[in-house]
Amino acid sequence: MRQNYRQIKNPKAETRVFNSRIFASVIIVSIALMIIFSRFFYLQVIKHKELLQSSEKNRIRTTSLSPARGFIYDRNGVLLVDNIPTYRLHVIPEKSGNLKEKLYEMQSLVNLTDNEIDDILEKEKQNPPFKPIIVKAKLSEDELSNYVSRKHMFPAFTATPYLIRHYRYTDLIAHLVGYVGRINENDVENLDNKRYQGTEYTGKQGLEKSLEDRLHGQPGQLTIETNARGRVLRTIKEELPVSGEDIQLTIDIRLQQAAFNALGDMTGSIIVANPNNGEILAMVSKPGFDPNDFVNGISQKKYSLLLNSIENPLFNRSIKGGYEPGSTIKPYMALAGLYYGIITPDFKMLSTGYFQLPNQPRKYHDWMKGGHGWVGIEESIAQSVNTFYYSLAPKIGIDRIHSFLANFNFGKTANIELNGENSGLLPSREWKKETKGMIWFPGETVITGIGQGFLLNTPIQLTNALAILANKGKSVQLHLVKNSTFQKKEFELNIDEKYWEIVHKGMIATIHDPKGSAHAIANKNYLIAGKSGTSQVYGKSEEEIYVRDTDIPKHLRNHALFIAFAPADKPEIVVVVVAEHGASGSKVAAPIAGEVIEQYLLKIKPQGVVDAGE
């Protein structure tokens, strides 16, 4: 075998085979090179555009520069809301090793509760590991310096500066300005994505929400070139953001403070407005809260305290609280009686202590046992004579009461710059049929005459109506923002001047007549026109009607209301006071209104705008 094998070795045949293999190699190499060439042709010619874009995307980063939010000032230029620089501490979980351990170590530098640590660890589970988690949204100066001095021990943690919204007056104007909060998933759907790139906060409540568009501003853009490690090499283009518009309110923070103080430790609402131009000078809802708590997300504990508080501090009573107008409706009723010719200016009736509808047994009692004797229109307002209106209201009839009160914007929103206003309730036959499925009973007209039954008004509605009353029929658009851009809805009621005069006289007598229900607040310096009212919290039975309020538990006592304008002959302000569970409009709400009027007319107005307080 081996022998044969040596003999067969044939150099010529071998050369032939080898040469053919060299040719085959040349062909294979050429084909393989063509494959490579085609691949590069495909990438460099056919896919060139797409891949060139990818390479640009790699190196060019565009970041949005968030605009600074506009400031909010009071009417005199006092700064109410601004932005202050602060530091936030965050951590990238994937860089931290054992996050839990590190957070407990961090406790020695930064005020962190165990609960907060649990929250952070919960977020760690939900977020991707490279996403930074905020450890503390607002570092105090001590905390910052503690952290900075031990920074090297916490490589996964970073403290970054940013501007935080700052509410200089907390519960004083909380409901009015509202607050901003972190943009959440719901907000993302409603906000213009482009305008909010790089922005973390948006208005959530109050003017911060309703004026969001003006306050926010326009974001800028920074186009930079970075390398693969994200290091910035140069700036290609920088477009600076345009800060949000500064907003000036019609509010006078001094008057706001005075009204807030006048309410004492009671809950309720006070609104002061200028009836000549509709500017709201003060709008208090008490109790308030600290809007600063909401900016970076309020803690669950604090939030449930606010939510579960019986005093409901988050509720803006001024525009959302529905109260029976009580006797504050009487001036309007008197005006309706005059307008429809049911009573004449010199009309007088005998008040006997109660009123009965024909053929009905029910007695509608006056607050004064035995009645007031003979009373005219002015006395009926000044002494708040219930029986006068018990008998007047059925004569006008619910249909005319409804349409007359509608002229004063009862049952309508005042359309100020705040969202979520309650439209109150101005009842009618149709309304009752629709919502309750029942006919209107005559007795319901009787109690409507003294502002009870179905009527419900918010303090802002009372203010809106009062401004028309003070202006003798001329309505003004109430507003909170100077240079408001929204459409004004103003009109003038056509009612005889002398009718207005009678009602105004009655309201002046309420304070300045010795028999007037609020004579205690009379002041020699100016005339006040006013009317007290009591808003029922729960209906007293007939037997309880003369039970003294101080004998009832506080939360069941009636709300005390007072409406007033001053100076009565040339009104500069209208004031609405709702003192919840204050029991008596004349004894509790009236002095509060008197205090607010005095503060304004004798102290704040003479000071002018000079002392801005800052």
Place this chain on the structure above:
Amino acid sequence: MLANKAQNFNKRHYIDWWLVSFILILIGYGLFVLYSAGGWGLVKKQMIRLALGFVVMLMLAQLKPEKLAGITPWLYVITIILLVSVYFFGYESKGAKRWLQLGIRFQPSELAKLTIPLILAWYFRFRVLPPDFKSIISCLVLLLIPVVLIQNQPDLGTSILVAVSGLFVLFLAGISWKYIFGGIISVAALAPIAWSFILKDYQKRRVLTFLNPESDTLGSSWNIIQSKIAIGSGGLIGKGWQNGTQTQLDFLPEHSTDFILSVLSEEFGLVGVMILLAIYLAIIFRGLLIAFRAKDTFNRLFAGALSLTFFLYLFINAGMISGLLPVVGVPLPLVSYGGTSIITLMASFGMIMSVHNHRKLLKS
């Protein structure tokens, strides 16, 4: 007079000027690209390596092929011993054991790239060709010992290069097409087995990445995606020397070593790639021509196999950086920065040259 002198020089010193010129052009082009990718520091170090390689090449060109054949079995035995020593005493880096610390760090698998074609060519030297089944099996045994040792290090790129360089010898020796296709089919059939038992986890990951590069953009396939972006964004004429953003801003990884062709593609475009391919083609065809002209079986086989192996480097590197092939860590020959591969490649050209230069002597 001058021509005469040159001829005398050529006769005394065995140099193939064609091959030398092509290699110098390639090296010059490569250094130009390397300067853009890595700066003057790398170019200096690379030049030292190239100079060393050049010396090795010229020295080996002087060696008579029959002397080379004489020491070939010893070279093979030494290679196997070194590869086994790597297995036991090797220096480990990044999870791979490929180096021996012998004063300098030395990679025995590089030596295998030369000794495997040599030993197979030596094996067929006096045997009848085309080889019969028995000698094919013997060859495969000679081949598989080092290949398995290298794959175990693990080093997929080198083991493929070594295995295929051996197969090139068999191919040139005239092994029947029947065996070639049979081999290809059985490799395809055995691939799943190789997947489970031979490939390491990271190698499997690379293959998976190759099959679906978009699956994880920041992980293992980042390299290949960035490389494709670099190549494609270069377009027809490129972004210009030192203007490739993918390279200069570090989006392209390993841009001085394995991915230097991506740099060239980005900065010089398709035109630059075509020039490079033309230079390579010239070198390979010159090598094949030398093998074609050689009369001795040993010379023919190893010169042809080494030329084809040189092409294989190019094919695998260009394929892997453009996403045609999985990333297996094969450098662009004579252009990629660093590695012992420069010395090995220069040595192989030295041996090819010696075949060319000693042709006439053998004839006489």
